[in-house]
């Protein structure tokens with residue numbers, strides 16, 4: 001029997017982390033076989049421009065604040081020390097070496113699954129790890145890897161909140177506080193982020 005602890009890795013830039021992210025992470029902690037969910041803060045997504053990003057340590061601090069009330073949700077800064085851009089295949093190899101007693105699974109929205117076949121060495125990722133996919137609203141009908149035996153569709157709430165929209169609304173002086181953990185909003189407000 002496989003007795004390794006199953007850990008879910010939820011990767012993201014979290015610029016900033018919002019209640020949509022936390023609802024998903026908590027849903028997996030409560031309704032799946034994953035013991036812990038680690039929110040892995042990515043310094044540089046290979047598919048995104050770095051210019052609009054807050055420095056890594058501020059995004060990590062927000063993830064720390066948003067998860068501290070949840071026993072099974074943990075912030076993870078492993079990618080801060082790895083080469084950039086952050087290729088997930090490298091991060092997984094590094095984590096597996098550091099924590100051989102854990103089995104790592106990826107948590108991913110349906111929107112990201114659409115592009116998985118373009119990720120660096122995605123075949124190696126799928127050889128060693130399961131991917132738990134939750135629903136998102138997406139216009140794509142044909143998803144290349146949908147039927148792969150390592151891909152598991154898991155039902156979860158659909159919450160259409162986006163970090164991009166939050167940043168835009170803060171810039172426009174709108175109230176975004178219901179979309180963020182109060183301690184995250186307090187940090188953004190104090191530090192004058194996204195103005």
Ligand SMILES: Nc1ncnc2c1ncn2[C@@H]1O[C@H](COP(=O)(O)OP(=O)(O)OP(=O)(O)O)[C@@H](O)[C@H]1O
Pocket residue numbers: 011012013014015016020021024108109111112158159160161162163164165
């Ligand atoms: N409202 C949401 N519900 C569920 N998953 C989400 C939601 N928003 C983002 N995600 C997913 O959470 C992960 C982390 O999100 P990330 O911060 O990297 O992207 P994002 O929210 O799309 O940010 P941005 O708008 O800055 O591009 C990604 O896999 C993303 O697809």
Ligand SMILES: O=C(O)c1ccc[n+]([C@@H]2O[C@H](COP(=O)([O-])O)[C@@H](O)[C@H]2O)c1
Pocket residue numbers: 011012013042044045046047048086087088089112118119120
């Ligand atoms: O490894 C890759 O080739 C790769 C390509 C695109 C995205 N990713 C990772 O996927 C995670 C979520 O991406 P995103 O687009 O929601 O920010 C983030 O951690 C990225 O580093 C990874």
